[in-house]
Amino acid sequence: MENLLQVEHLRVEAKVGPKRFAAIVKDVSFSVARGEVLALIGESGSGKTTIALSALGYSRPGCRIAGGRVILEGADVLTLDRETLRKLRGRRISYLAQSAAATFNPSLTIGEQVTESTVLHGVMDQETANARAVDLYRQLDLPDPESLGRRYPHQVSGGQLQRLMAAMALCSGPDLMVLDEPTTALDVTTQIEVLRAFKDIIRDQGTAAIYVTHDLAVVAQIADRILVLRGGDIVEMGDTAQILNNPAHQYTRKLMAAIRPPPAVGGDGGAVAGEEHLEPPVIRVKDVTAGYGRITNGKPAATVLYDIDTEVDRRSVVGVIGESGCGKSTLARVIAGLLPPAEGELLLDDHDLEGRLEDRSLEELQRVQIVFQMADVALNPRQRIGDILGRPLELYHGLKGAKRDKRVAELLAMVELPESFSIRYPEELSGGQKQRINLARALAADPDVILADEVTSALDTIVGAAVIDLLKGLRERLGVSYMFISHDLSTVASFADRIVVLYAGRIVEDGTTGNILGLPSHPYTQLLLSSVPELRQGWLEDVMRSRSALAGIAREVESTDTGCPFYPRCPVAIDGVCETTPVPYREPVAGHRIACHREIDELVAFEREL
């Protein structure tokens, strides 16, 4: 195959001080052929995005391309003047960023934005561009291709917006597309639909693509060749099959080991009987309804959680999973007191726990700690680490001066960071280190329960795995309980004792981890389980084939007051019953609940078929 893009001895430097530069990409060479998908993979800081951007002749502020050549069909992109480069970027190379929500302007219609660059660069006139956009919508399996262009970004779902970004990138018919972590922020169920659409359209359009990601399982589905990067150097390069089946380099093997295998589905996990309650649970949530806005008749204007009933045992881990928007984080906020429930009650060790923060005692506050998802914004950028960790010590335990400093050092040691970090500011830390500090702050309170909200989601695989190991170790040593909230089923399954599956604000299934992974289970749990990408080629095709049985992956989620919320997406829905009648809880074994109209036998039979 003829090479479309040839990168030779690329070197990119970042400014580290006045007139001081350090190389963040060192002597990288590779090529991309027409119609080929090359994946750049590595941890954060490996230089993968920097390399991908250099294909557009672009370097981020504070960086400069210090050497090498980037040749697009004979012409060196790095030597082009601004105007030629601008034309090149508009016509021949397009860039697809990680967050569609941040890429689209909320006040312009989708159609205007998808066609804007194409028309602006004179590739085609507005009418031709509109027609082409409609064509692309159709190829990307978007609903109502004819009228979609007239809608606004907030009127479509996140997964649809992500696909629309691909339409935007492809509208001018570029030769090369650079995709930067395009599915990382998505739920597993949405990720599948976006991946499949990307894969099909790249093949149909014959566009070459550079696909940047840290997720090997995703890469396995879409890439022809893989380039493994670390610290700005190429570790290994090869065909996808070779890298996956026969990695030559130790680091590649380490990357693969950090991926948790998808939880084993099937088996008779349900055999475990309900455990005995020796002590009362630390936290009980009883029939809680909560949401935002004015409360009328015990229902908030926007209800997020309906009749939630669950508990966290001492020294145990309860995993809460579901797609984004299902109410996972809201549940944590309710327990933490940040959002008082509209109805229902909370118990801490069999004592009433007030819904409002202001009504809770300092001791109650100390015993329940919340760890926020985004360590970047959860730590005050203007406070030193020592002060961030020291404050809960002062507030709850009255520690001051040397005693406080000593405890701060202990906490840092507990999360495996050096004592010297106490004088640093958060911005001087990496993402994984910030998340550890975020966790250490909760530990400083000496809590009984930690509510961990998606604490590994923003981290790449290796760092995320390290944080999970840390949580496990702390649980053994300190005996804290966790409510571990995540959309990543494989992470939850490797860690939790019990799992609660939320859908549209309702518990559709809960039980021990074995119960949840085994048969029978709720059709929604099945959908989640089968959506976790596997580290093998061809998985996407296999799952799409079996998906045809599961009607509709990405229908809009509706919160209904009557009936089962999963009804519109459910492959085993019973028309006339599921959407109107309140859902009964089936209990295959004590402690395992499934909210479904189908009998247990029917569910088992259906799942065995898959």
Next chain:
Amino acid sequence: MSEETNDATQEISLDAAGARPLFQLSTMGKVGVGIVVFWIVVALIGPFFAPYHPADFVSDESYGPMSAENFLGTDYIGRDILSRVLHGARLTMSLSFLATILAFVVGIGLGFTAALSGPRIDMIISRIYDAFLSIPTIMLGLVVIAALGSSIPVLIVTAGLIYSCGLYRIARALALDIKVMDFVEAARARGEKLPWIIRREILPNAVVPLVAEFGLRLVFSILFISGLSFLGLGVQPPTADWGVMVRENLGGLYGGSPAALVPAAAIASLTVGINLIVDDFSAQRGQEIAEEMI
């Protein structure tokens, strides 16, 4: 790249600013600092170097020319202009400085309170300020001073309250932005009280934009107070004040006397100086924010 080491490469994160100094002056910024420092020194020790008492009639001539005795000439009743400018610096600058401080304390205090203590209080304070803002500032100043009479405390309080409007708006908007950050939520969940949250979580994150704002407000209140004095409602003669001096000597301009231009130039140079610093500061911050966003 001889300084480069492998470790350095590992440590670099593009987002981390590291130990970069908060603010480096450009040439124009340095000029601004020079001008402002000059006037601060004049305000502090200038009066000791003044050749005459500012109220003394040192010459029989009105609008006397520049001479060895009267370095910048004399004014309409024969007082030494240099001495009056030196004395006036202290009054003009301290008045506007105090007014700006007052505007800051009131505006930021109320702005943060409004943003953080619930919709009802927010609405009450905001509507009062809206009403306040709907009256043109000079007119409001004129009315208040006409009603209460002109004295230095009245001037400071009037200017301070008028300029607290803008600060209230800015402080409230900043606090609303910062309030939704998770670290503020975390502080609330920890059980922190409102004053602590304002002092330790919100304020440190609002300081940079507020510092730039301080310079701008200072310029406004210098102009406002000088303007009132020029109109005869501010500092009262015979006290030396730059605004008063411009007014007193306006007539001399027809005869070609620069007596009104000297204090006018003083006002202009001080405000330009402050603006140069503020511009430099905001340009650099803007650059950093732009870099962070990309």
